[in-house]
Amino acid sequence: MxxxxxxxxxxxxxxxxxxxxxxxxxxxxxxxxxxxxxxxxxxDVNDSYLSRMSEHVNRYYNHKWNTWLASLRHNYFSNPWAIISFFAAVVLLLLTFAQTFYGVYGYYFPRG
Incomplete structure (x- = not known):
């Protein structure tokens, strides 16, 4: 304990x-x-029956990706509206990139 x-x-x-x-x-x-x-x-921590589990927990906790993902979930995805607004922003960003691509593509390679 x-x-x-x-x-x-x-x-x-x-x-x-x-x-x-x-x-x-x-x-x-x-x-x-x-x-x-x-x-x-x-x-002796290494002789305990919980030593392997403690080692796994510490390895998981010290991994940068896991701490970054947990911080992201806790700070930015704590409620459903934050998740919905994040996905809406991603969709709008992808649509903006598609519009820009097709605008530039149509300028450099016009039809007929």
Whole structure:
């Protein structure tokens, strides 16, 4: 759990989605509790049964394309109107390019 909870914001997020429930005074106290829980215990991360999954999660998180795509979804595609306006802008841009192409093509290669 210490890998999941490092700050009061993490505790607030887990509490909001009802993953954890606490009866302490604040989220900061819960975060401090989890961060101090196994402070003196020696733990080999590579020997854990979750080490492969943790490695996959870290590799996925550190990949530039995934972080860029997640940021794009979170910032620009958070509601249906943003998605519709994005596709409308792409269609209008493609139609503008087609109009420009056929205008130039008709000028340099006229019919008959």
């Amino acid at each position: 210490d890998n999941l909870i490092n700050s009061p914001e993490d505790v607030g997020y887990l509490h909001y989605y009802e993953i954890i429930e606490h009866w302490l005074g604040s989220d900061a106290e819960v975060a401090d509790l989890f961060n101090r829980l196994c402070q003196e215990v020696v733990f």
